Amino acid sequence: MSAPPPYQNQPQQPYGYQQPPQQPYGYQQAPPQQQYGHPQPPRGPQRPQRPQPTLKHRLIGILVVLPLAAGAAWYMYDYNTNPHSGKHAEEAAASASAEAYEKKHVPKAGDCVKITGPDDSPEVTIVGCDSSEAQYKYGKTVYGGESCGAPYTTSITTTGRHTHYTRCFTKV
Known part of the structure; x- marks a missing residue:
């Protein structure tokens, strides 16, 4: 008798080597069981699955x-x-x-004012020129390091982050 013909679609295996059988697609192998000793303890409680929200x-x-x-x-x-x-x-x-x-507090040229508050933070308030509170008459504002000049007797210098100006006043 002669040997049957080899299968056409099967790959040839080297002599003496046998490939383990393959499991069908989607098949999951069960975890290996211990052969000796105590059985594995059961896994912890599993959370129940939440139902999918309905329409x-x-x-x-x-x-x-x-x-x-x-x-x-x-x-x-x-x-x-x-x-x-x-x-x-x-x-x-x-x-x-x-x-x-x-x-009330930012005079225009010719406005009469009273100056209150401390020297480092004076507050100018506009008042009527015929009022007894009138102390000074506002003249002009100069910017930078300029001084007020001769006709002005009082000045208030304001220095800020982006500003530096001096307001000039004459006595009433």
Whole structure:
């Protein structure tokens, strides 16, 4: 008798070497069992799997989150665009406050003022020239290291991070 013909699609193995059989796709091998000694202890309790959210639960979530997001978007839009409230109202109040401060404490040429406060932080307040509080008459402002000059008797120098100026006054 003669030997059967070799299979056409099987790879040839070297003499004396046998390949272990392959498991089908998706097959998982069980963990090896101990042959001797005590059996392995069981694994700890496994957490139960949470059920997947249903369409009803997803719709409820959307119906809760969507109005909250729309409300936040409307608030931000209204805050930034409404001329009677929000950012514009804050800017108007700050502007009005700054204008009121300037009218009371930033003199123009010819305004009569009284100067109060300590020497290192004097405060100039505009008063009427016919008032008994009037101490000085504002003349001009000079910048940099310039001095006021001859007709002026009093000066207040202001030095800041980006500013350096001197306001010049004459006695009333």
